[in-house]
Amino acid sequence: MQRVEASHQLPLSRRLRPLAYALVAVVGLILALTWVALQTQVTLAGFLNGESLWSKAQKQAVIDLDEYATHGRPADLAGFRRNYGVLMADRWARDAIASGDFVHAEVYDAFARGGVIPEAIPGMVFIFQYFSGMPYVREAVTEWRSVDGSLGDLADTADRLDRAYAAGAPPASMIDAERAHIAALNTYMEPRAKAFSLDIANGASWIGRVLFFTVFGVAALASLLWLRMAGRIVATIRGTEERYSLLFDSAADAIFMVDEESGRILDANRRAASWLGCSRAELTGIQLSSLFVEGSDHAGNGVLRNADGTTRPVETQSSLVAWGSRQVCQAIVRDISDRVAMEQERKIAAEALASIAEGVIIADADRRVTTANAAHAKLTGISLQALRRTRFDATRTLPDGRPLPASLWEDIASGDNWLGEVESQRADGSTYPELLSISTIRDGEGRPQHYVAVVSDITARKADRQRLQHMATHDPLTGLVTRAEFERRCAEAITRAAHERGAIAVLFVDLDAFKVVNDSYSHATGDALLMRVAERIRAQLTPEDIAGRIGGDEFTVLLADLRSREEALVVAEAMLAALARPFDLGDYELFVSASIGIAGYPLDGNDAVTLIANADAAMYVAKTEERNALRFYTPKMHADARRRLKLASELRQALTRHEFHVVYQPSVEMKSGRIVAVEALIRWRHPERGNVGPDEFIPLAESLGLIRQIDQWVLETACEQLRLWDAARLPPLRLAVNVSAGSFGHPDFLAGVSQAVLTSGIAPKRLLVELTESAILRLGEDTERAMLALHKLGVGVAIDDFGTGYSSLAYLKLPAVAYLKIDRSFITGLPTNSNDVAITEAMVAIARxxxxxxxxxxxxTEAQHDFLLRAGCQEGQGFLYSRPLPPDEIERLLAPNSRTGGATRLSLVPPGRA
Structure with missing residues (x-):
């Protein structure tokens, strides 16, 4: 135990010492003020004494001079001279002080000659020098100075009398005159002398009061300050005691004050009482050792009994303090339950570290292993004894075999954790891929103290990653590489060919009419066909060649290590032949063909994207010109592709620039030749190219997703034109509007039709929606729903290009279908072509x-007209009757005699059709 000597009186005396000093200062100040007051009173006494002597001297001088004038006795003149000397001595001292330039000894001597008591002279000099303007002193000095002239006259009178008596007996008249003069001077000086005396007395009284209140005020203020200081010191002492008591009672540890000799408790804090479940008074007088579990040490680590009978582990620290003559032991008992729990948790953590599935290594700041768990030994086959004190990074390298770089340790030292893949070595020398995570434990200054490495075998995970990577770079349906992977490998092949001065070729393969397969059968059938196509493409390639699927029915092939792109011709022709053979898909045997475009490096491009784009352009030409064919890329193809791209860009702006307009082709009744309907046809008047045919921009609009906006615009424009014709009182017509499959299948199509009819105000039955067979096929199951909706709306449907589709005739039974339009391809051969005749008659019969x-x-021709009339066809369209016309031409055609009120029948060409 540590012995500490302490005294409680010494600190208290030190704290009270300033209070004693302050009391001494107050008493000293009061004594000093009292002394000043006494000195002032002495000075005032000197003033009064001097005033009394001065007044007496003045009065006696007047009496002596009057006696001298009456009797001429020398004794009387001597008495006057003596009293006058007193007055002149005081006057000289007064004037010397007022001048400010005087000798103190001479002034003191002058006042002494005037009869002033010596103790009062310094005070009088001080007052005359510094406080001559003080109340009453100022008035007294003024009265004093007012008789200076009269005193001089007295001296002159004495001199005259002295000369007269020296010359003999002066005449009685002179004596009388001089006495009268002396009496007059006395009459002037006597009241001023009295006023002087009164002012001196009043001044003494005033100064006495001032001194009293000054001394009283200063004494009171000094006493107040002392009391305030005493209060602060007492408050400080009380606050110290309260803080000590507060610290004692609010301490987190139990504190016992124990008598050293008896071992009994003298005092204890609240914490001790709360732990033991009793009051502090109950603890006083009992043995401290009785509070601990028997056998435990109350002077070190022990076990303390709680109030509820439970125990708590504690640590006791004791020290001796001297309270006067008594030796007291201060025992601080600290609860170490948390520490014991942390030790238990540390033990559990160590067991958990030993049982964790991942390998864990703990190394020192030099990366030398201090411990490792059992999982690491099982993973690597290296025991802890063999591993200890070795650098744990000595058996690990980067996946490419390089040692772990110094920058890695710099990053970890700067505060970052590191996670990455390494190649780790087992005890038998074999290696395996390992995921290594390294973190640091730092000391108080932030420097790495230990490294913690967590390792796990990722052999299986890496295999899974490779499978996922293969899935990310290969098409899941066909197993061919994706577009991104094809472009990457193509770029590598270009780099290799550039280095070896060779060539490569890219083939762009697109199936012809694959969409028909999807529409006619099912998507599952289409997927099966794509897989078989991929197999046949791969069969034509060498292991060094790459095949990819970049979307839908589009494939790409990379032929590397060529001398020129023309060497690709053999592979492309073999591929065309292979794809032309029938595909046996179980329930179906399908025939398809392909179009192939070829582009090569270095002739047709220097990068993968350009080669693929140019091969695509060549494929487009092959598909457009012939199908089941191949084409090598030429710059003209790219120019055509750029022209299509430019046209697409201009098509997006055509609607906003109002470049579209609608023309109308009449449909006539075969028997009468009367115009009964018009078909709305869109035309594009390009500002630079002139008129662009629908066959060129309609497919482009469908591919760009613009066809729905165009169809809606045509529908609204045509309905509005029909309203204008009705307003012009033209014969009522039926309006036919072509609708694409994309528009017909859109959710807003029916709402658009309804809005156009409602806005224009035309009857719904006068509107006819024309759909091609292929458009109906694309709708699939939604066809019947859309047809029923149109039928409820009152709008009819016409099947356009009837006879050119691939589906059954089931859709003809739908309620909205009211018209069949026989395609022009069957009309051209009439009436001479027997096949066209048979097909047309069959179509008319089905419709009937x-x-x-x-x-x-x-x-x-007229022959076509006559045949169709005999076959029973109700209406016809064609150049025999009229070409598509603008709205004003239609108006003139329907009302040629409108100004004269003539008939509204159309006169046909030739005239026989009138």
Whole structure:
């Protein structure tokens, strides 16, 4: 135990010492003020004494001079001279002080000659020098100075009398005159002398009061300050005691004050009482050792009994202090339950570290292993004894075999954790891929003290990653590489060919009419066909060649290590032949063909993207010109592709620039030749290219997703034109509007039709929606729903290009279908081509049996007209009757005699058709 000597009186005396000093200062100040007051009173006494002597001297001088004038006795003149000397001595001292330039000894001597008591002289000099303007002193000095002239006259009178008596007996008249003069001077001086005396007395009284209140005030203020200081010191002592008591009672540890000799408790804090479940008074007088569990040490680590019978582990620290003559032991008992729990947790953590599935290594600041768990030994086959004191990075390298770089340790030292893949070595020398995570434990200054490495075998995970990487770079359906992977490998092949001065070729393969397979069968059938196509493409390639699927039915092939791109011709022709053979898909045997475009490095491009784009352009030409063919890329193809791209860009702006307009082609009744309907046809008047045909921009609009906006614009424009014709009182017409599959299948199509009819105010039955068979096929299951909706709306549907599709005739039974339009390809050969005749008659017969209205397209001759009339076709369209016309031409055609009120029948060409 540590012995500490302490005294409680010494600190208290030190704290009270300033209070004693302050008391001494107050008493000293009061004594000093009292002394000043006494000195002032002495000075005032001197003033009064001097005033009394001065007044007496003045009065006696007047009496002596009057006696001398009456009797001429020398004794009387001597008495006057003596009293006058007293007055002149005081006067000289007064004036010397007022001048400010005087000798103190001479002034003191002058006042002494005037009869002033010596103790009062310094005070009088001080007052005359510094406080001559003080109340009453100022008035007294003024009264004093007012008789200076009269005193001088007295001296002159004495001199005259002295000369007169020296010359003999002066005449009685002179004596009388001089006495009268002396009496007059006395009459002037006597009241001023009295006023002087009164002012001196009043001044003494005033100064006495001032001194009293000054001394009283200063004494009171000094006493107040002392009391305030005493209060602060007492408050400080009380605050110290309260803080000590507060610290004693609020301490987190139990504190016992124990008598050293008896071992009994003298005092204890609240914490001790709360732990033991009793009051502090109950603890006083009992043995401290009785509070601990028997056998435990109350002077070190022990076990303390709680109030509820439980125990708590504690640590006791004791020290001796001297309280006067008594030796007291201060025992501080600290609860170490948390520490014991932390030790237990540390033990559990160590066991958990030993049982964790991942390998864990703990190394010192030099990366030398201090401990490792059992999982690491099982993973690597290296025991802890063999591993200890070795650098744990000595058996690990980067995946490429390089040692772990110094920059890695610099990053870890700067505060970052590191996670990465390494190659780790087992005890038998074999290696395995390992995921290594390194973190640091730092000391108080932030420097790495230990490294903690967590390792796990990622052999299986890496294999899974490779499978995922293969899935990310290969098409899941066909197993061919994706577009991104194809471009990467193509770029590598270009780099290799550039280094070896060789060539490569890219083939762009697109199936012809693959969409028909999807529409006619199912997507599952289409997927099966794509897989078989991929197999046949791979069969034509060498292991060094790459095949990829970049979307839909589009494939790419990379042929590397060529001398020129023309060497790709053999592979492309073999591929065309292989793809032309029938595909046996179980329930179906399908025939497809392909179009192939070829572009090569270095002739057709220096990068993968350019080669693929140029091969695509060549494929587009092959598909457009012939199908089941191949083409090598030429710069002209790219120019055509750029032209299509530019046209696409201009098409996006055509609607906003109002470059579209609508023309109308009449449809006539075959029997009468009367115009009964018009078909709205869109035209594009390009500001630079002139008129662009629908066959060129309509497919482009469909591919760009603009066809729905164009169809809606045509529908609204045509309905508005029909309203204008009705307002012009033209014969009522039926309006036919072509609708693409994309528009017909859009959710907002029916709402658009309804809005156009409602806005224009035309009857719904006068509107006819024309759909091609392929458009109906693309809708699939939604076809019937859309048809029923149109039927409820009152709008009819016409099947356009009837006979050119690939589906069954089931859709003809839908309620909205009211018209069949026979395609112009069957009309051209009439009436001479027997096949066209048979097909046309069959179509008319089907329509008649289903009660559908038939319309023939592309009628250009009278023979075609006559045949269709005999076959029972109700309506016809074609150049025989009229070409598509603008709205004003249609108006003139329907009302040629409108100004004269003539008939509204159309006169046909030739005239026989009038």
């Amino acid at each position: 049996s289903l009660e559908l209205h038939t319309i023939a397209e592309g009628i250009e």
